[in-house]
Amino acid sequence: QSALTQPASVSGSPGQSITISCTGTSSDVGGYNYVSWYQQHPGKAPKLMIYDVSNRPSGVSNRFSGSKSGNTASLTISGLQTEDEADYYCISYTSSRTVVFGGGTKLTVL
Amino acid sequence: QVQLVESGGGVVRPGTSLTLSCAASGFTFSSYGMHWVRQAPGKGLEWVALIWSDGSNQYYADSVKGRFTLSRDNSKNTLYLQMNSLGAEDTALYYCARGPGSRYLDFWGQGTLVTVSS
Numbered sequence: 001q002s003a004l005t006q007p008a009s010v011s012g013s014p015g016q017s018i019t020i021s022c023t024g025t026s027s028d029v030g031g032y033n034y035v036s037w038y039q040q041h042p043g044k045a046p047k048l049m050i051y052d053v054s055n056r057p058s059g060v061s062n063r064f065s066g067s068k069s070g071n072t073a074s075l076t077i078s079g080l081q082t083e084d085e086a087d088y089y090c091i092s093y094t095s096s097r098t099v100v101f102g103g104g105t106k107l108t109v110l
Numbered sequence: 111q112v113q114l115v116e117s118g119g120g121v122v123r124p125g126t127s128l129t130l131s132c133a134a135s136g137f138t139f140s141s142y143g144m145h146w147v148r149q150a151p152g153k154g155l156e157w158v159a160l161i162w163s164d165g166s167n168q169y170y171a172d173s174v175k176g177r178f179t180l181s182r183d184n185s186k187n188t189l190y191l192q193m194n195s196l197g198a199e200d201t202a203l204y205y206c207a208r209g210p211g212s213r214y215l216d217f218w219g220q221g222t223l224v225t226v227s228s
Contacts, residue, residue, distance in 0.1 A: 032213075038155075046207075048217075089154065093212075097167075097212070099213065
């Protein structure tokens with residue numbers, strides 16, 4: 001149950017686009033189209049932003065998009081806004097029928 | 111609307127036990143898998159356990175396997191996490207979350223804090 005690998009931090013200016021990667025193995029990210037992404041503001045519960053690699057729940061801005069290639073999934077945020085500053089986590093379903101988290105990425109909007 | 115309310119957290123001594131509860135409302139509880147996720151102070155999220163909608167299967171992180179037991183009462187719309195042999199490494203905010211198809215977590219509670227300290 002090794003954690004998925006995410007960059008510790010990324011940054012961008014308002015209006016720009018950023019991408020956060022999430023790297024796993026063929027037993028998790030690469031083996032299933034079941035990667036999801038979560039946004040967590042300080043002191044708040046996580047919020048689902050993307051599920052099943054690229055699907056957005058109702059109410060989530062279309063500035064958030066997801067994709068996957070091989071063992072790496074990605075979350076892209078376009079048109080960065082100050083309220084996007086938060087921690088972001090990926091999750092993947094695994095061959096053990098469990099889920100595994102990424103270590104989290106702190107997004108700073110400069 | 112979907113609501114998940116955790117309770118049962120507190121300060122406990124190392125080696126003792128504690129049971130967390132998660133009361134669900136606003137959806138058909140018996141139709142969804144449910145997860146527990148924890149977050150140690152200043153750290154990232156860690157998946158803890160999953161139980162299927164009918165309670166027939168449970169899965170655990172290696173870090174809690176053999177010490178934690180997950181159960182549910184679908185007649186009471188409540189999820190339980192029995193935690194035994196607690197250690198300092200179990201200190202965290204514990205969230206329950208709804209898991210459609212058990213592969214993602216679409217609604218989360220606000221968490222209950224467990225502190226293990228002598």
